[in-house]
Amino acid sequence: MVSIKDVAKEAGVSVSTVSRALNDYDDVKESTRKKIQDIAKSLGYRPSQSARNLSSKRKENVAILISGLGSNSPMDEFTGNMLKGLNSYIQGKNMVIAMYGISSKMQAKQKLSEFCRQYSLSGVILAGLKLGDPYLEEIKYTDIPCVGIDIKLEGKMGASILTNDVEAFRDITNYAVKKGFFKLVLVRGKDEAAVTLDRYEGFKKALKDNDISDRDVDILNCKFDEELAYKNVKSYIEKYKKRKGRAFVCMSDLMAVAAARAIEDLGYRLGDDFLVTGFDGIQLLNYIKPRIATIDQNMIEKGYEGMRLLIKIIKNEEEPRTIYIKHKLIKGE
Known part of the structure; x- marks a missing residue:
């Protein structure tokens, strides 16, 4: 009895391609489909009843x-x-x-x-x-x-x-400014991620919205890494205390969680001494008090x-x- 493997071997294609061609899937080229159908006919190939049943319930x-x-x-x-x-x-x-x-x-x-x-x-x-x-x-x-x-x-x-990462990050940055924080620290993601570039564009738009100078902005490159964010935020606060940026605008919620942890580990109060915002809307933020503002991407x-x-x-x-x-x-x- 001729099997589907025999048809595939004669046609020089995979078994799955033969199956898809004989079951009229539209992702098989017409020339390939005709070739396989002709070979199947010449060899006398007949699909089994189980194969027919499967094809009738095409997924x-x-x-x-x-x-x-x-x-x-x-x-x-x-x-x-x-x-x-x-x-x-x-x-x-x-x-x-x-x-x-x-x-x-x-x-x-x-x-x-x-x-x-x-x-x-x-x-x-x-x-x-x-x-x-x-x-x-x-x-x-x-x-x-x-x-x-x-x-x-x-x-x-x-x-x-x-x-719309540009507008979303613009919104969360404007939120931080409206809370009374005009010296900002951007906790940035990795540059090979498209969302990083878009969110940075939104950040710059918010700076322009509020006439905030580059002198009042610092950037911590944390590559969407929670531990790196913790380390960098902690080092920043240890160096500057409350003299410079006091709002950490983070490009992800996990980095925001890390920033909050660094603030509290240094004995400061989240929300009073420093503000942290996130981006993503993950469930973990529900367990942090006071609540960290974020963007829910749904x-x-x-x-x-x-x-x-x-x-x-x-x-x-x-x-x-x-x-x-x-x-x-x-x-x-």
């Missing part, structure tokens, strides 16, 4: 690819919230979703197109990508539907789900909208586009 196989997962990364909680959003969309739908951790090194070794073929993926959601990552360049030219979370994707099949909605848009693109029901999810300023105490 959209999609995945979320996440770069930068780690114990020190806010992506850990983001992943959970994104998955909640993804799951809320696919409930009741005939879909399969997988999650893979990726890195810049892995991207350099295996192209996105090869990765998708290997796992028979119809499309992908990508999160945590850094500026300069290989997949960002490949996506410009791919035919695979891709949706980026918190990263702008280019190309005819590239879509994005974003926060990662659950980002996950939901990301999956909804990806499936619509796969089904040719929507064109790839950029969607901005509304942020919310959560005031401190």
